[in-house]
Amino acid sequence: GNSVTQMEGPVTLSEEAFLTINCTYTATGYPSLFWYVQYPGEGLQLLLKATKADDKGSNKGFEATYRKETTSFHLEKGSVQVSDSAVYFCALSDWGFTGGGNKLTFGTGTQLKVEL
Amino acid sequence: NAGVTQTPKFRILKIGQSMTLQCTQDMNHNYMYWYRQDPGMGLKLIYYSVGAGITDKGEVPNGYNVSRSTTEDFPLRLELAAPSQTSVYFCASREQVNNQPQHFGDGTRLSIL
Numbered sequence: 001g002n003s004v005t006q007m008e009g010p011v012t013l014s015e016e017a018f019l020t021i022n023c024t025y026t027a028t029g030y031p032s033l034f035w036y037v038q039y040p041g042e043g044l045q046l047l048l049k050a051t052k053a054d055d056k057g058s059n060k061g062f063e064a065t066y067r068k069e070t071t072s073f074h075l076e077k078g079s080v081q082v083s084d085s086a087v088y089f090c091a092l093s094d095w096g097f098t099g100g101g102n103k104l105t106f107g108t109g110t111q112l113k114v115e116l
Numbered sequence: 117n118a119g120v121t122q123t124p125k126f127r128i129l130k131i132g133q134s135m136t137l138q139c140t141q142d143m144n145h146n147y148m149y150w151y152r153q154d155p156g157m158g159l160k161l162i163y164y165s166v167g168a169g170i171t172d173k174g175e176v177p178n179g180y181n182v183s184r185s186t187t188e189d190f191p192l193r194l195e196l197a198a199p200s201q202t203s204v205y206f207c208a209s210r211e212q213v214n215n216q217p218q219h220f221g222d223g224t225r226l227s228i229l
Contacts, residue, residue: 004158032215043120043206043220044159051215089158103149103174104218106158 002027006090006107013080013114021075021110023064023090031092033057033066033073034104038087047075047088080114087111118142122207122221129197129228137192137224139207145219146212148190150174150182152203153223159206165190166212197228 007022025031032051036044048057053068062077073090090107123138141148146167151159161174165184179201181193190209194201204225208218 034217036220041222043222044208044218045220046217049215049217103161103164104159108156108158 002031002092002094002105004090004092004105004107006088006110009087009109009111011110011112013112015082015114015116016079017114019075019077019080019084019112021088021090021112023073023075023107025071025073025090025092027071027092027094029094031094033064034091034093035062035064035073035075036089036091036106038089038109040086044089080112082114082116085112085114120207120209120219120221122205122224124224125222126225127227129194129226131197131199131228133197134193134195135197137194137205137207137226139190139192139221140188141190141207141209141219142188143209143211143219144187145209146187147210147218148184149208149210149218150180150190150192151206151208152176152201153206154203162192162205194226199228202226202228 003026005024034049035047037047038044048059050057050066056065064075087109089109091104120141149164150162160176163182165171204223206223207221210218
Protein backbone atom coordinates (compact mmCIF):
# COMPACT_ATOMS: atom_id res chain seq x y z
CA GLY A 1 0.00 0.00 0.00
CA ASN A 2 0.88 3.67 -0.08
CA SER A 3 2.94 5.25 2.67
CA VAL A 4 4.77 8.50 3.43
CA THR A 5 7.73 8.83 5.76
CA GLN A 6 8.84 12.21 7.13
CA MET A 7 11.73 13.19 9.33
CA GLU A 8 10.75 13.46 12.95
CA GLY A 9 10.60 16.79 14.70
CA PRO A 10 10.65 19.14 16.26
CA VAL A 11 13.11 20.97 14.06
CA THR A 12 14.39 24.15 15.71
CA LEU A 13 16.16 26.77 13.59
CA SER A 14 17.32 30.33 13.93
CA GLU A 15 15.71 32.95 11.73
CA GLU A 16 17.30 33.13 8.24
CA ALA A 17 18.63 29.56 8.49
CA PHE A 18 18.23 27.04 5.66
CA LEU A 19 15.44 24.50 6.04
CA THR A 20 15.18 20.94 4.77
CA ILE A 21 12.41 18.56 5.80
CA ASN A 22 12.86 15.12 4.31
CA CYS A 23 9.98 13.15 2.83
CA THR A 24 10.05 9.78 1.08
CA TYR A 25 7.15 7.78 -0.22
CA THR A 26 5.97 4.36 -1.38
CA ALA A 27 3.17 4.17 -3.91
CA THR A 28 1.69 1.54 -6.18
CA GLY A 29 0.64 3.87 -9.00
CA TYR A 30 1.49 7.34 -10.24
CA PRO A 31 1.18 9.66 -7.26
CA SER A 32 0.89 13.38 -7.02
CA LEU A 33 2.79 14.81 -4.07
CA PHE A 34 1.83 17.61 -1.72
CA TRP A 35 3.14 19.61 1.19
CA TYR A 36 0.55 20.94 3.60
CA VAL A 37 1.18 23.36 6.48
CA GLN A 38 -0.77 23.58 9.73
CA TYR A 39 -0.51 26.67 11.91
CA PRO A 40 -1.53 26.39 15.57
CA GLY A 41 -5.26 25.98 16.02
CA GLU A 42 -5.96 25.84 12.30
CA GLY A 43 -6.64 23.28 9.62
CA LEU A 44 -4.20 22.17 6.96
CA GLN A 45 -3.41 24.49 4.07
CA LEU A 46 -1.86 23.46 0.80
CA LEU A 47 1.70 24.80 0.57
CA LEU A 48 2.79 23.33 -2.76
CA LYS A 49 2.31 20.35 -5.03
CA ALA A 50 3.94 18.40 -7.86
CA THR A 51 2.04 16.06 -10.14
CA LYS A 52 4.75 14.20 -12.06
CA ALA A 53 8.41 13.23 -11.91
CA ASP A 54 10.92 16.12 -11.97
CA ASP A 55 8.20 18.72 -11.33
CA LYS A 56 9.15 21.41 -8.83
CA GLY A 57 6.45 22.88 -6.63
CA SER A 58 7.07 26.28 -5.06
CA ASN A 59 5.22 28.79 -2.92
CA LYS A 60 6.15 31.48 -0.36
CA GLY A 61 9.86 30.71 -0.76
CA PHE A 62 9.39 26.98 -0.16
CA GLU A 63 10.34 24.46 -2.83
CA ALA A 64 10.15 20.71 -3.34
CA THR A 65 11.14 18.58 -6.32
CA TYR A 66 9.43 15.30 -7.21
CA ARG A 67 12.27 12.75 -7.47
CA LYS A 68 10.97 9.45 -8.80
CA GLU A 69 14.38 7.75 -8.76
CA THR A 70 14.75 8.32 -5.02
CA THR A 71 10.99 8.39 -4.25
CA SER A 72 11.48 11.66 -2.40
CA PHE A 73 9.85 15.08 -2.13
CA HIS A 74 12.01 17.04 0.30
CA LEU A 75 10.83 20.50 1.39
CA GLU A 76 13.38 23.33 1.35
CA LYS A 77 13.49 27.02 2.12
CA GLY A 78 16.55 29.20 1.87
CA SER A 79 15.81 31.56 4.77
CA VAL A 80 13.15 30.77 7.34
CA GLN A 81 11.21 33.32 9.36
CA VAL A 82 9.56 33.12 12.76
CA SER A 83 6.21 33.17 10.95
CA ASP A 84 7.11 29.83 9.29
CA SER A 85 6.76 28.05 12.63
CA ALA A 86 4.13 25.38 12.04
CA VAL A 87 3.67 21.67 11.42
CA TYR A 88 4.45 20.49 7.88
CA PHE A 89 2.83 17.40 6.36
CA CYS A 90 3.97 15.54 3.28
CA ALA A 91 1.20 13.69 1.46
CA LEU A 92 0.57 11.70 -1.69
CA SER A 93 -2.46 11.02 -3.79
CA ASP A 94 -2.30 8.05 -6.11
CA TRP A 95 -4.41 8.87 -9.16
CA GLY A 96 -3.92 5.32 -10.40
CA PHE A 97 -5.64 3.94 -7.33
CA THR A 98 -9.02 2.55 -8.25
CA GLY A 99 -10.54 2.75 -4.80
CA GLY A 100 -12.27 6.00 -5.60
CA GLY A 101 -12.03 9.44 -4.09
CA ASN A 102 -8.32 9.96 -4.80
CA LYS A 103 -7.54 9.75 -1.12
CA LEU A 104 -4.51 11.39 0.47
CA THR A 105 -1.93 9.43 2.44
CA PHE A 106 -0.18 11.65 5.00
CA GLY A 107 3.13 11.52 6.76
CA THR A 108 3.13 12.03 10.52
CA GLY A 109 4.08 15.70 10.28
CA THR A 110 7.21 17.64 11.22
CA GLN A 111 7.01 20.52 13.67
CA LEU A 112 9.20 23.48 12.79
CA LYS A 113 10.14 26.10 15.38
CA VAL A 114 11.96 29.20 14.21
CA GLU A 115 13.58 31.39 16.84
CA LEU A 116 14.97 34.93 16.68
CA ASN B 117 -14.64 33.11 1.44
CA ALA B 118 -16.16 30.53 3.81
CA GLY B 119 -14.59 27.41 2.23
CA VAL B 120 -15.02 24.41 4.56
CA THR B 121 -16.80 25.17 7.83
CA GLN B 122 -16.81 22.81 10.80
CA THR B 123 -18.88 23.06 13.95
CA PRO B 124 -18.44 22.91 16.86
CA LYS B 125 -14.80 23.89 17.39
CA PHE B 126 -14.58 22.18 20.78
CA ARG B 127 -16.69 19.61 22.57
CA ILE B 128 -16.43 17.45 25.66
CA LEU B 129 -18.53 14.27 25.77
CA LYS B 130 -19.11 11.61 28.35
CA ILE B 131 -18.51 7.97 27.50
CA GLY B 132 -21.55 6.52 25.74
CA GLN B 133 -22.98 9.84 24.57
CA SER B 134 -23.58 10.54 20.91
CA MET B 135 -23.01 13.60 18.80
CA THR B 136 -22.77 14.84 15.23
CA LEU B 137 -19.84 16.85 13.89
CA GLN B 138 -21.04 19.19 11.19
CA CYS B 139 -19.17 19.99 7.98
CA THR B 140 -20.35 22.19 5.14
CA GLN B 141 -18.58 23.56 2.09
CA ASP B 142 -19.61 26.28 -0.34
CA MET B 143 -17.28 25.43 -3.23
CA ASN B 144 -19.61 22.91 -4.91
CA HIS B 145 -17.00 20.17 -4.45
CA ASN B 146 -18.12 16.61 -5.12
CA TYR B 147 -15.47 14.93 -2.98
CA MET B 148 -15.53 15.26 0.82
CA TYR B 149 -13.50 13.57 3.55
CA TRP B 150 -13.35 13.12 7.31
CA TYR B 151 -10.01 12.66 9.06
CA ARG B 152 -8.90 12.32 12.62
CA GLN B 153 -5.58 13.66 13.81
CA ASP B 154 -3.89 12.10 16.79
CA PRO B 155 -0.59 13.41 18.23
CA GLY B 156 2.40 12.14 16.26
CA MET B 157 0.20 10.03 13.99
CA GLY B 158 -0.61 12.30 11.07
CA LEU B 159 -4.13 12.20 9.66
CA LYS B 160 -6.15 9.04 9.26
CA LEU B 161 -9.11 8.85 6.89
CA ILE B 162 -12.40 7.89 8.54
CA TYR B 163 -14.94 8.16 5.71
CA TYR B 164 -15.18 9.84 2.36
CA SER B 165 -17.82 10.69 -0.23
CA VAL B 166 -17.58 11.19 -3.98
CA GLY B 167 -20.97 12.85 -4.27
CA ALA B 168 -24.41 13.21 -2.74
CA GLY B 169 -25.78 9.84 -1.72
CA ILE B 170 -22.41 8.05 -2.01
CA THR B 171 -20.14 7.32 0.94
CA ASP B 172 -17.38 4.82 1.64
CA LYS B 173 -15.12 3.73 4.47
CA GLY B 174 -11.59 4.93 4.95
CA GLU B 175 -8.83 3.47 7.15
CA VAL B 176 -10.50 3.90 10.57
CA PRO B 177 -14.32 3.86 10.18
CA ASN B 178 -15.26 1.85 13.27
CA GLY B 179 -17.42 3.79 15.72
CA TYR B 180 -18.46 6.41 13.16
CA ASN B 181 -21.19 6.93 10.59
CA VAL B 182 -21.68 9.47 7.83
CA SER B 183 -24.35 10.61 5.41
CA ARG B 184 -24.29 12.83 2.34
CA SER B 185 -27.75 14.04 1.43
CA THR B 186 -26.52 17.23 -0.27
CA THR B 187 -23.36 18.31 -2.06
CA GLU B 188 -22.66 20.90 0.64
CA ASP B 189 -22.99 18.88 3.85
CA PHE B 190 -21.13 15.85 5.16
CA PRO B 191 -21.88 15.24 8.86
CA LEU B 192 -19.96 12.70 10.95
CA ARG B 193 -21.83 10.86 13.68
CA LEU B 194 -20.45 9.22 16.82
CA GLU B 195 -23.09 6.91 18.26
CA LEU B 196 -21.46 5.63 21.46
CA ALA B 197 -18.51 7.83 22.35
CA ALA B 198 -15.41 6.05 23.64
CA PRO B 199 -12.18 7.51 25.09
CA SER B 200 -10.29 6.21 22.02
CA GLN B 201 -12.25 8.71 19.92
CA THR B 202 -10.65 11.67 21.68
CA SER B 203 -8.98 13.44 18.79
CA VAL B 204 -9.06 16.43 16.48
CA TYR B 205 -11.38 15.89 13.54
CA PHE B 206 -10.91 17.55 10.17
CA CYS B 207 -13.27 17.74 7.26
CA ALA B 208 -11.96 18.39 3.76
CA SER B 209 -13.30 18.77 0.24
CA ARG B 210 -11.92 18.91 -3.28
CA GLU B 211 -12.94 19.21 -6.88
CA GLN B 212 -13.46 16.03 -8.85
CA VAL B 213 -10.76 17.02 -11.35
CA ASN B 214 -7.46 15.14 -10.90
CA ASN B 215 -4.48 16.79 -9.18
CA GLN B 216 -6.59 19.28 -7.27
CA PRO B 217 -5.74 19.71 -3.57
CA GLN B 218 -8.02 19.09 -0.66
CA HIS B 219 -9.32 22.12 1.26
CA PHE B 220 -9.55 21.69 5.02
CA GLY B 221 -11.75 23.10 7.74
CA ASP B 222 -10.29 24.38 11.01
CA GLY B 223 -11.13 21.20 12.89
CA THR B 224 -13.22 20.05 15.84
CA ARG B 225 -11.34 19.19 19.05
CA LEU B 226 -13.27 16.40 20.79
CA SER B 227 -12.55 15.04 24.26
CA ILE B 228 -14.34 12.01 25.67
CA LEU B 229 -14.16 11.57 29.40
